[in-house]
Amino acid sequence: MEKYYLSVLQNIMDIAGEPLKKLLAVFGSGENIWLAGEKELAFAHVLRENQLERFIAYRNSNKNLPHQVATICEKKHIFLCSIDDDDYPALLREIDTPPYVLFYRGRLGNNLPRIAMVGSRKISPYGRAAAERFSVALASCGFAVVSGGAYGVDTESHKGALSVGITEAVMGCGVDIAYPPTNANLLAEISETGAVISEYLPGTPPLKHNFPARNRIISGMSLGTLVVEAAERSGSLITAVCALEAGRDVFAVPASIFASGSRGSNKLIQQGAKLVLDSEDIISEYRDKIKLKTLSKKNGKMKKDFVLSKDEEKIFSLLTPDEPMSVDDILYQLTEATPARVSYHLLQMELRGLVQSDGAHRYVRK
Missing domain, CATH: 3.40.50.450 (Rossmann fold)
Structure with missing residues (x-):
């Protein structure tokens, strides 16, 4: 239940952020914070008087909220992970105010x-x-x-x-x-x-x-x-x-x-x-840090499923795997085409994995 206590606490405006971090340092868990008496919370010297009053009023009106959230999550197949769980995004832990719990x-x-x-x-x-x-x-x-x-x-x-x-x-x-x-x-x-x-x-x-x-x-x-x-x-x-x-x-x-x-x-x-x-x-910014796939299997499968339009066929027929062509090169051979249409068709074929840009806006077949 600890995750549910934390999830409720991080959603209370007077508690969220730095106050919750300090309260956890004092009380050790979200459950202990939720169940703590008013005097205990006051002696922690974390919440101002008006914040403490609002928190106590909210808690008194929502005593069973953590258990209600647990019931809702179970019914709706919603999962939780806390900041200490393995599946919590590692980089998210490094920001100043990471959520204690993610739904x-x-x-x-x-x-x-x-x-x-x-x-x-x-x-x-x-x-x-x-x-x-x-x-x-x-x-x-x-x-x-x-x-x-x-x-x-x-x-x-x-x-x-x-x-x-x-x-x-x-x-x-x-x-x-x-x-x-x-x-x-x-x-x-x-x-x-x-x-x-x-x-x-x-x-x-x-x-x-x-x-x-x-x-x-x-x-x-x-x-x-x-x-x-x-x-x-x-x-x-x-x-x-x-x-x-x-x-x-x-x-x-x-x-x-x-x-x-x-x-x-x-x-x-x-x-x-x-x-x-x-x-x-x-x-290129991350090549040395992480191993990346060159092409997903799903994308490779999709590649076979696409049918070229007539205009795409004309452009595709001009391209080769080893001699990059620019839009101007293509326009020189397709006099009836316009730069905008050629660029559009090249983009569509690139998105579908049929052609590839060399980074200088020249294209080859894949």
């Missing part, structure tokens, strides 16, 4: 390196293509892609990673709540191979103030954070700041200076985030 649906402990991908909810076609491209490439190489389950970049990042590997969604509500509701099927699919994760009690609604706190978990679990597309006042920038505060890497996808929806990510680059053009720019 999750699915499976933690995939033992994969994690990369966070975040960005705008109001995604542009460019952002959509970039999110898909990077998530597919990173998941294919053995990274678990971590994001927030929201509209826009989060959704596209989860979908891309799911097509070839593992992804994890960190929620700003209980793991039994689909938010946004239209992503209910996506979250269910994520939990089949990865995990839907939260520090919040089951049934907790998606309150606005939960999301900045949620962002520290997204970045805290991950080796680095990739900002795909973010406006100047985007919540994604909070995740980037959390990553920097935890000493983690921040990457950003560049975009047009005229795109207001990307001013935040462009400014991150201006301030020192690593500009990335393809997944190799991220993978």
Whole structure:
């Protein structure tokens, strides 16, 4: 039951964070804190008088809450892991205020390196293509892609990673709540191979103030954070700041200076985030630290299942395995094509594992 006591305590505003850490040092366990008398808690000199009064009032109104949470989790097949468990994300323990307990649906402990991908909810076609491209490439190489389950970049990042590997969604509500509701099927699919994760009690609604706190978990679990597309006042920038505060890497996808929806990510680059053009720019940062797959089995199987469109066939027929071609090279031979269409078809074939970029925007068959 200790995990359930801790999970309740970390969700009480007057206790969460540093006060809970100090109370645990005094009382030894979450259960002891929950059952302690008012005088014992006062003598610990951790909570201010008004905090102590609010905590006692809350506890008196919710005496059986830890046991109720345990019952709900059992009924809804929700699991818990505490900060001392083996399946707790190792990097998350290193941040200043790690959750003592994580609720999750699915499976933690995939033992994969994690990369966070975040960005705008109001995604542009460019952002959509970039999110898909990077998530597919990173998941294919053995990274678990971590994001927030929201509209826009989060959704596209989860979908891309799911097509070839593992992804994890960190929620700003209980793991039994689909938010946004239209992503209910996506979250269910994520939990089949990865995990839907939260520090919040089951049934907790998606309150606005939960999301900045949620962002520290997204970045805290991950080796680095990739900002795909973010406006100047985007919540994604909070995740980037959390990553920097935890000493983690921040990457950003560049975009047009005229795109207001990307001013935040462009400014991150201006301030020192690593500009990335393809997944190799991220993978190269960790090649010496971790062993990565070159291609997932699932992606290899998918490769056989795709049928080329007529335009893709024309482009694919020009490519060879050993002589890279640029978009201009292809346009020279396909006079009826446009640069935008050729780039689009190359991206689609790259995402499906049919062609490969050499990092200088030249392509070969795989």
